[in-house]
């Protein structure tokens with residue numbers, strides 16, 4: 634079972650406009666609401682692939698009720714941890730220039746709510762645990778580190794626990810204490826937390842600090858993976874335009890699936906690049922174009938990178 638946990642769950646609101654201009658009035662052509670937050674998107678993608686997945690989310694207030702109802706309507710298995718605060722909204726504006734995001738910080742969680750979240754994760758006995766998204770304000774600095782370290786695996790002794798951490802800034806750095814199997818920053822997030830320009834050097838730094846492997850999103854150039862088995866770059870066959878919101882979550886979904894199947898890295902990266910493109914072609918974050926995914930898996934180029942002196 635793959636389990637995703639999204640402490641700062643959201644109601645994703647997506648507006649479509651012709652062109653986004655700062656300072657102007659926009660009449661939205663379309664407005665869509667759905668349960669979101671990175672871990673929810675990961676679960677949605679896995680569900681679309683027919684994979685057994687469970688989403689652990691927080692929900693409070695009217696937006697929390699809408700999130701829980703949408704998860705049920707989508708047929709996603711979920712553990713909804715009730716919270717006193719109002720679940721946040723995250724807004725995506727899709728215009729001719731691409732996607733612009735406005736993410737609310739979200740409500741604080743009380744210590745009993747953190748305990749309930751950790752208990753829900755432990756109860757689900759993940760084989761692969763995915764920790765995704767920003768932490769809510771006032772979260773314990775090591776919130777992800779604790780969730781990752783305390784996770785009892787359904788599949789064996791601690792040495793076989795598998796986990797993915799997809800977050801940024803201090804939450805990423807402190808989460809490394811939980812020894813995630815893989816972390817998946819994008820190139821800007823990686824440079825920000827390490828202060829290093831070179832992505833291989835920066836990824837190596839995160840591995841030294843506790844990550845098993847580091848998979849870096851390079852945008853249109855695909856993915857770079859620095860792993861115990863070697864370093865690879867995986868490149869898509871073609872550049873795509875569409876809604877890039879959620880493309881990173883599709884990469885995480887592919888990584889979780891590949892880890893659960895113990896796939897070799899080149900195979901896993903092919904799947905991740907193809908699924909990321911499929912997400913760009915999906916209308917909303919969490920949607921994937923499955924026809925593109927199956928076609929593109931055959932076309933992704935994966936190249937081993939030369940070993941460097943450490």
Ligand SMILES: O=P(O)(O)OC[C@@]1(O)O[C@H](CO)[C@@H](O)[C@@H]1O
Nearest residue numbers: 643669670723736766767879918
């Ligand atoms: O504020 P966070 O937790 O970093 O990101 C939240 C979020 O912007 O990420 C997803 C795209 O990855 C959106 O669907 C979602 O609402």
